Amino acid sequence: MIEIGLAGKPNAGKSTFFKASTMADAEIADYPFTTIEPNVGVAYVRVECVCKELEVYPCGNCVEGWRFIPVKIIDVAGLVPEAHKGRGLGNAFLDNLRQADAIIHVVDASGSTDEEGNVIEVGARDPVEDVKFLEEELDMWLFGILKRNWDKIIRRIRMEKRDPAKYLAENLAGLGFDEITIKEATRNVDILNVSDEDLLSLAKKLRKLRFKSVIAANKADKAPEEFINKLVKIGAIPCSAYYELALRMAAKNGYIKYLPGDEDFEILKELNEKQRSLLEKIRNFMKRFGGTGVQKIINKVVFEELNYIVVYPVEDENKFTDSKGNVLPDAMLVKKGTTARELAYKIHTEIGEKYIYAVDAKKKRRISEDYELQHNDVIKIVSAA
Numbered sequence: 527m528i529e530i531g532l533a534g535k536p537n538a539g540k541s542t543f544f545k546a547s548t549m550a551d552a553e554i555a556d557y558p559f560t561t562i563e564p565n566v567g568v569a570y571v572r573v574e575c576v577c578k579e580l581e582v583y584p585c586g587n588c589v590e591g592w593r594f595i596p597v598k599i600i601d602v603a604g605l606v607p608e609a610h611k612g613r614g615l616g617n618a619f620l621d622n623l624r625q626a627d628a629i630i631h632v633v634d635a636s637g638s639t640d641e642e643g644n645v646i647e648v649g650a651r652d653p654v655e656d657v658k659f660l661e662e663e664l665d666m667w668l669f670g671i672l673k674r675n676w677d678k679i680i681r682r683i684r685m686e687k688r689d690p691a692k693y694l695a696e697n698l699a700g701l702g703f704d705e706i707t708i709k710e711a712t713r714n715v716d717i718l719n720v721s722d723e724d725l726l727s728l729a730k731k732l733r734k735l736r737f738k739s740v741i742a743a744n745k746a747d748k749a750p751e752e753f754i755n756k757l758v759k760i761g762a763i764p765c766s767a768y769y770e771l772a773l774r775m776a777a778k779n780g781y782i783k784y785l786p787g788d789e790d791f792e793i794l795k796e797l798n799e800k801q802r803s804l805l806e807k808i809r810n811f812m813k814r815f816g817g818t819g820v821q822k823i824i825n826k827v828v829f830e831e832l833n834y835i836v837v838y839p840v841e842d843e844n845k846f847t848d849s850k851g852n853v854l855p856d857a858m859l860v861k862k863g864t865t866a867r868e869l870a871y872k873i874h875t876e877i878g879e880k881y882i883y884a885v886d887a888k889k890k891r892r893i894s895e896d897y898e899l900q901h902n903d904v905i906k907i908v909s910a911a
């Protein structure tokens with residue numbers, strides 16, 4: 527499953543974002559509060575289910591035409607300045623990120639927390655500084671790792687006459703680097719002759735390639751417009767994790783009808799004055815930003831930063847079902863560029879090994895094993911398994 531790390535300084539709203547994004551209604555997930563470990567939970571990307579296009583709506587596996595597909599969310603320990611030197615929970619913070627495919631950087635867009643996370647008055651801290659600060663911490667962390675191991679790595683490359691990029695990739699595999707990334711980052715770098723300055727710039731390149739990230743301009747509900755605009759300019763998405771959490775709780779308790787990612791909600795029950803006034807504020811926020819922003823952020827990470835698409839494996843290419851008659855039983859997230867054969871392996875190693883051919887169920891046509899899957903493809907794999 528895709529793993530997304532939530533990073534940010536203390537008090538930026540990570541825990542609120544985590545709670546909001548992992549709190550799912552019975553309609554969406556099999557069980558509510560899909561928390562795996564205290565800081566690991568399941569959130570969902572939201573996509574239009576292909577069942578409408580195939581005229582088999584409702585398929586029984588989507589909610590009103592929306593598919594919610596699980597991704598893992600890791601609430602990473604709060605980041606404080608100089609985490610790379612082990613300050614605060616620095617090591618835990620950086621270790622948590624090793625396993626993440628991408629990062630959601632939760633920033634306090636209201637500027638009401640200082641660099642250590644202490645509460646200050648709204649607008650007193652420029653949130654763009656926080657964006658730079660996370661990047662710098664990551665750079666220094668990677669730089670530290672490179673620097674500590676560099677001499678040894680160089681000696682080995684020389685002694686064993688190894689391919690430098692390949693050897694480096696093997697050494698950095700624990701941080702999630704692969705050879706392609708290392709090759710790209712070290713293009714035009716003479717690995718055997720680098721200064722500290724070169725190492726730092728290599729660390730920066732590695733960070734950019736390895737840690738795809740989306741900035742969540744959180745607390746947008748009380749943020750000065752100027753800060754929101756500044757953050758949007760550098761690609762951030764305004765959000766209110768607090769409002770999303772309130773909506774999900776209200777929906778769970780039957781007060782409103784709301785699906786994560788909706789741009790509005792419907793009131794179902796009598797509300798008291800306090801509830802009505804909060805929901806009124808939330809509605810105004812949603813009108814202004816097209817929702818609370820939380821779902822948009824998760825979708826952006828998966829589809830724009832990590833370049834995933836959705837495909838639907840089926841066993842019956844005419845009814846779009848599995849062997850038990852379930853219509854479109856699975857929606858799978860796969861990387862753009864995944865081939866039909868690779869999909870077979872992803873479904874099951876044995877299905878991949880004993881692959882015979884694949885069928886595009888929409889066009890009822892055989893496809894070659896190296897056909898690159900497209901978003902919303904419905905695929906039947908025929909295998910001797």
Ligand SMILES: Nc1nc2c(ncn2[C@@H]2O[C@H](COP(=O)(O)OP(=O)(O)OP(=O)(O)O)[C@@H](O)[C@H]2O)c(=O)[nH]1
Pocket residue numbers: 534535536537538539540541542543603604605643744745746747748765766767768769
């Ligand atoms: N107005 C507003 N407040 C928020 C929002 N998100 C979080 N908060 C508040 O900000 C404070 C900090 O939120 P947390 O979610 O605990 O922050 P955190 O980043 O997890 O903090 P640490 O656990 O210390 O790392 C709490 O009082 C939240 O209620 C938001 O979207 N809008």
